[in-house]
Amino acid sequence: MSHELLPYLLISVVIFAIGLVGFIVRRNLIVMFLSTEVMFQGVIIAAVAFGRFHNQLTGQAFALLLLIVAASEAAVGLALIIVVFRRRQSLDTNRLNELKG
Amino acid sequence: MVGSMGVIGLILLAVGLYLLFDRSGLVRVVAVPMLLIMAFGLGVGYGLYRWKDVRPADLVFVLTSIVGIVSAVRVVTHCNTLFSAFYFIILVAATAVIVLLLGAQFLSAALVLIYAGAIIVVYVFVIMLVQELGLVRYDLNRPRVVLSVIAAATIAGSSVFLLGDSAVFSPVPWERSNVAAIGKIVLVDYVVTLELAGVLLLSAVIGAIGLAKRESVERNDYES
Numbered sequence: 296m297s298h299e300l301l302p303y304l305l306i307s308v309v310i311f312a313i314g315l316v317g318f319i320v321r322r323n324l325i326v327m328f329l330s331t332e333v334m335f336q337g338v339i340i341a342a343v344a345f346g347r348f349h350n351q352l353t354g355q356a357f358a359l360l361l362l363i364v365a366a367s368e369a370a371v372g373l374a375l376i377i378v379v380f381r382r383r384q385s386l387d388t389n390r391l392n393e394l395k396g
Numbered sequence: 397m398v399g400s401m402g403v404i405g406l407i408l409l410a411v412g413l414y415l416l417f418d419r420s421g422l423v424r425v426v427a428v429p430m431l432l433i434m435a436f437g438l439g440v441g442y443g444l445y446r447w448k449d450v451r452p453a454d455l456v457f458v459l460t461s462i463v464g465i466v467s468a469v470r471v472v473t474h475c476n477t478l479f480s481a482f483y484f485i486i487l488v489a490a491t492a493v494i495v496l497l498l499g500a501q502f503l504s505a506a507l508v509l510i511y512a513g514a515i516i517v518v519y520v521f522v523i524m525l526v527q528e529l530g531l532v533r534y535d536l537n538r539p540r541v542v543l544s545v546i547a548a549a550t551i552a553g554s555s556v557f558l559l560g561d562s563a564v565f566s567p568v569p570w571e572r573s574n575v576a577a578i579g580k581i582v583l584v585d586y587v588v589t590l591e592l593a594g595v596l597l598l599s600a601v602i603g604a605i606g607l608a609k610r611e612s613v614e615r616n617d618y619e620s
Binding site: 312315316 | 406409413451453454456457458461464465468469471472473477480481484487488491494495497498499500502503506507510511514515518519522523525526540541544545547548549551552555556559563564565566568569570574577578581582585586589590593596597599600601603604605607608
């Protein structure tokens with residue numbers, strides 16, 4: 296199975312789906328960000344698998360740049376979480392309803 | 397064969413994910429071992445079906461994928477945020493092994509270093525900083541589980557159906573080491589993207605420091 300493309304894509308899709316469910320269901324801001332990172336893991340596996348299938352290193356290079364994007368997104372997102380917590384004293388996304396119509 | 401097994405496994409995963417979000421302990425105690433046994437039975441059946449073609453790398457792949465999926469599920473369903481971060485470290489390790497099986501040696505080392513070494517440290521710092529007082533009650537009522545699990549399983553299942561038959565990897569045509577090859581391709585073919593990523597990181601650093609800065613620091617600066 297490790298010399299075929301399909302199992303790697305299956306794993307990638309499953310991990311992405313798990314991260315998607317976690318992002319939708321959970322209301323804690325930090326766990327929502329962690330679920331986004333779980334989705335990133337799925338995408339990284341898919342990128343490297345497709346790169347290996349086409350015998351190019353582009354998949355790995357894209358996965359490296361995706362790593363950089365994920366790191367910067369985590370930094371800015373966590374800074375925003377700190378600011379939100381200072382204002383609201385809660386990490387519940389249902390409490391962030393000041394703009395609600 | 398792998399496609400239909402994948403669909404059955406996805407249905408099992410969706411049902412298990414839905415059951416794991418249940419708050420009563422009884423369902424969790426009964427459902428999770430049942431699903432594990434069913435998944436194990438599926439895996440054993442598939443292994444017996446393909447016994448003559450099994451390689452050691454296949455065993456590594458199956459074990460790593462099981463560890464990765466279980467840890468991803470625990471990231472998403474655990475009550476304690478800190479344990480979600482810890483299970484995410486295990487998921488990153490599983491991803492590093494899977495990309496190592498695909499020949500991406502530099503990427504697997506970079507994943508462990510950057511994700512488990514830097515990003516999760518920042519997450520743990522923030523989790524420790526924004527501790528909420530008392531028992532966290534808002535995450536206990538989850539009425540959106542059914543629709544989200546159906547939506548995610550539909551996305552995953554349709555992707556599995558669209559993937560079609562399994563394609564086999566051809567032998568690797570890369571002669572030099574993976575680090576040298578990655579260095580060549582990133583610094584020669586994709587150097588603009590690399591520079592843009594550096595600018596993105598710089599702006600993220602400046603933005604994060606500017607966002608999380610306390611007002612009392614500015615007041616001290618003005619007073620002195």
